[in-house]
Amino acid sequence: MKIALLGYGRMGKMIEKIAISRNHEIIAKVDVNNSDDVAITKADVAIDFSIPSAAFNNIKHCLENNVPVISGTTGWLDKYNEAVSICNENKGAFIYASNFSLGVNVFFELNEYLAKMMKNLSQYKVSMEEIHHTQKQDAPSGTAITLAEGIIKNTENTGWKLEEAQENEIPITALREPEVPGTHSISYKSDVDTIDIKHTAHNREGFALGAVIAAEWIQRKTGVFSMKDVLNLG
Numbered sequence: 043m044k045i046a047l048l049g050y051g052r053m054g055k056m057i058e059k060i061a062i063s064r065n066h067e068i069i070a071k072v073d074v075n076n077s078d079d080v081a082i083t084k085a086d087v088a089i090d091f092s093i094p095s096a097a098f099n100n101i102k103h104c105l106e107n108n109v110p111v112i113s114g115t116t117g118w119l120d121k122y123n124e125a126v127s128i129c130n131e132n133k134g135a136f137i138y139a140s141n142f143s144l145g146v147n148v149f150f151e152l153n154e155y156l157a158k159m160m161k162n163l164s165q166y167k168v169s170m171e172e173i174h175h176t177q178k179q180d181a182p183s184g185t186a187i188t189l190a191e192g193i194i195k196n197t198e199n200t201g202w203k204l205e206e207a208q209e210n211e212i213p214i215t216a217l218r219e220p221e222v223p224g225t226h227s228i229s230y231k232s233d234v235d236t237i238d239i240k241h242t243a244h245n246r247e248g249f250a251l252g253a254v255i256a257a258e259w260i261q262r263k264t265g266v267f268s269m270k271d272v273l274n275l276g
């Protein structure tokens with residue numbers, strides 16, 4: 043495949059490495075200082091790992107030019123429904139995932155399964171912690187938001203909050219520490235015990251491999267998909 047990389051930072055560079063190892067060709071590298079709108083239109087797929095303020099326009103440009111797009115950028119989801127409409131209007135192909143790693147997508151399923159079991163056990167209070175590197179622009183992480191949505195869907199919790207949560211809201215603690223690729227923990231605490239589940243990324247390879255697999259999977263497809271479709275989970 044001919045791939046356009048939208049964002050050539052930590053993730054863009056890791057995706058380039060994995061894509062080349064799977065015999066793909068990188069035909070455009072778009073960055074804050076380097077835009078190449080023409081090259082993008084010649085790609086079989088674009089992979090966007092940019093910044094929250096750029097993601098929506100990147101995705102729109104691809105969909106309006108019939109280029110399937112995979113986006114892992116977090117922190118722009120107020121415009122997700124608009125991106126879905128643009129995809130459908132243009133009969134395009136689009137996948138957003140807050141986390142492309144196989145391990146986290148298994149963890150998403152485990153989270154929902156546990157939430158269902160905890161639904162009627164009101165003595166347990168749920169909380170979440172995420173830890174990422176200090177360059178991260180958004181908080182809480184996109185992954186933490188997906189996990190919170192998985193709990194809300196399956197329990198009486200009505201929302202999530204960073205820190206000071208109300209009753210029935212999931213409190214999320216977002217910590218920033220040097221070099222941490224991404225750690226997410228969910229705890230259900232009662233007076234007598236605690237149940238914890240945790241996912242720890244050791245590096246960024248899992249995210250990048252998942253994004254390249256999604257880019258391979260979406261070829262010749264039309265519609266809006268998720269990593270659940272790609273990985274055939276659940």
Ligand SMILES: NC(=O)c1ccc[n+]([C@@H]2O[C@H](COP(=O)([O-])OP(=O)(O)OC[C@H]3O[C@@H](n4cnc5c(N)ncnc54)[C@H](O)[C@@H]3O)[C@@H](O)[C@H]2O)c1
Nearest residue numbers: 049050051052053073074092096114115116140141142249
């Ligand atoms: N979904 C996942 O699996 C996953 C995994 C890791 C990171 N992320 C997300 O991916 C994004 C990128 O992460 P990163 O660690 O590579 O960040 P980074 O800061 O290393 O890279 C972002 C790059 O985007 C570039 N950029 C800025 N404006 C742009 C524009 N208009 N068009 C294209 N590129 C532009 C920047 O110059 C920079 O090189 C973040 O939102 C992060 O949360 C998602």
Ligand SMILES: O=C(O)C1=N[C@H](C(=O)O)CCC1
Nearest residue numbers: 116140178183184185223224
């Ligand atoms: O490094 C980041 O930034 C990450 N962002 C995603 C998120 O916000 O969940 C995935 C994990 C790494």
